[in-house]
Amino acid sequence: MENKSQLNIIIYETSNLIKGLHVSYCIYLVNIVWHMQYTNVDDVVVSAYQLGHLYSFIVLKLLQFEGYKLVKNSKDIFMSFRDLHMEMKEDKDARWFELECVPEDYIPLKENRPQNLDSPVCDSIPVIDLAKPNGLVEEILKGSQEFGFFQVINHGIPEKILIDAMNVLKEFFDMQGKNAPTGTIPDKKGYIYTRSDFADDGTNLWRENLKHPCHPLERCIHLWPDTPTRYQEVIATYLVEIQKLSSRILEMIDEGLGLEQGHFKNTSEVQLLSSNFYPPCADPSLTLGLSPHFDTSLISLVYQGGSPGLQFIKDGQWINVGAIPNAFVVNIGNQLEIISNKKLKSVQHRVVTSTHATRLSIATFVNPSLDCIIEPAKVLVNELEPSLYPTSQYKDYVQRTNAFGAYTAAILNAMR
Numbered sequence: 001m002e003n004k005s006q007l008n009i010i011i012y013e014t015s016n017l018i019k020g021l022h023v024s025y026c027i028y029l030v031n032i033v034w035h036m037q038y039t040n041v042d043d044v045v046v047s048a049y050q051l052g053h054l055y056s057f058i059v060l061k062l063l064q065f066e067g068y069k070l071v072k073n074s075k076d077i078f079m080s081f082r083d084l085h086m087e088m089k090e091d092k093d094a095r096w097f098e099l100e101c102v103p104e105d106y107i108p109l110k111e112n113r114p115q116n117l118d119s120p121v122c123d124s125i126p127v128i129d130l131a132k133p134n135g136l137v138e139e140i141l142k143g144s145q146e147f148g149f150f151q152v153i154n155h156g157i158p159e160k161i162l163i164d165a166m167n168v169l170k171e172f173f174d175m176q177g178k179n180a181p182t183g184t185i186p187d188k189k190g191y192i193y194t195r196s197d198f199a200d201d202g203t204n205l206w207r208e209n210l211k212h213p214c215h216p217l218e219r220c221i222h223l224w225p226d227t228p229t230r231y232q233e234v235i236a237t238y239l240v241e242i243q244k245l246s247s248r249i250l251e252m253i254d255e256g257l258g259l260e261q262g263h264f265k266n267t268s269e270v271q272l273l274s275s276n277f278y279p280p281c282a283d284p285s286l287t288l289g290l291s292p293h294f295d296t297s298l299i300s301l302v303y304q305g306g307s308p309g310l311q312f313i314k315d316g317q318w319i320n321v322g323a324i325p326n327a328f329v330v331n332i333g334n335q336l337e338i339i340s341n342k343k344l345k346s347v348q349h350r351v352v353t354s355t356h357a358t359r360l361s362i363a364t365f366v367n368p369s370l371d372c373i374i375e376p377a378k379v380l381v382n383e384l385e386p387s388l389y390p391t392s393q394y395k396d397y398v399q400r401t402n403a404f405g406a407y408t409a410a411i412l413n414a415m416r
């Protein structure tokens with residue numbers, strides 16, 4: 001059938017149905033018109049046949065071959081409409097997540113499922129007002145030591161830049177049809193788009209993801225998506241602001257830890273952007289948007305546009321990071337845990353989905369430069385507090401820990 005909204009039906013085996021308005025034929029027609037009103041099927045072709053002799057039998061078989069459905073009673077009519085509906089749902093415009101139940105390959109083993117979705121929202125992770133004149137370093141250190149997480153408000157990034165970035169990313173994800181290529185985009189080297197990528201246990205994650213390198217901007221920008229056409233300009237503007245904000249936060253961490261001034265100045269880069277689109281899910285207790293993980297970064301900055309879903313672990317319990325409009329969530333990554341000799345905590349986190357809300361997030365990873373040697377800062381190591389970590393070059397660490405899963409090599413190449 002060319003036109004998907006057309007249903008071809010053959011009513012068969014009603015006696016004398018072609019001759020005049022036989023009552024059961026009328027009932028069939030009323031039934032069909034009724035179904036048409038309540039579905040988006042706009043065209044039904046009805047043919048009526050009596051089964052009984054060979055000629056009718058052959059014609060019926062031929063019509064069936066052409067895509068006609070044989071109906072004998074009202075239940076069959078209902079089923080035909082339902083089947084057509086399912087077909088229409090699976091048509092080329094339908095997205096992978098438009099499903100009434102969660103497919104099995106999205107459901108991890110019981111122990112890896114989100115389980116209790118009534119996790120409390122953490123009201124004690126610091127929400128730090130960066131416009132305050134003093135006390136910022138202490139608050140940032142407290143959040144980084146106790147939770148590995150804090151949020152910042154009044155950070156100085158104009159709201160328009162945040163809205164533009166979210167809008168252009170939403171457009172990007174909206175444009176990815178059923179057949180959009182996934183994985184590393186060949187002529188773009190480091191730009192990676194995935195739909196329902198895999199968790200470590202091989203089940204699918206309930207998200208779409210876009211990743212690309214960001215440093216130095218002028219060398220990376222041509223690797224990014226060029227549709228929507230505003231993408232490169234809008235995201236470059238966003239990243240310039242993230243660079244400024246992250247440097248400011250790292251300077252305060254530097255001061256709080258008592259490291260030499262400018263410790264991170266020439267050794268940190270906003271290296272990678274990873275944007276996530278988590279559509280609503282029929283049963284969020286069964287599947288995950290993003291499985292539990294630690295960040296390999298120094299720090300990560302997440303803009304979540306006020307939407308919930310991000311959780312971190314505290315004393316063995318998953319806690320929701322509060323959804324504050326215009327705030328940035330900042331978390332400590334593994335590299336900063338090493339440099340601080342575990343004074344600051346890199347904490348496991350994950351994303352759960354929602355039945356009604358879509359989450360769009362922009363994570364930016366501030367990493368050491370690839371050649372940087374990572375080890376606990378000398379001033380933080382002494383006889384009482386010996387070094388807890390071996391020395392390693394950052395790029396070796398990324399390789400050894402397979403930091404970006406299947407895309408580790410592609411991302412390392414793109415960042416070189």
Ligand SMILES: O=C(O)CCC(=O)C(=O)O
Pocket residue numbers: 274276290295302304310349350351361363
């Ligand atoms: O907040 C999100 O949606 C995910 C952030 C994150 O943990 C990541 O991208 O690694």
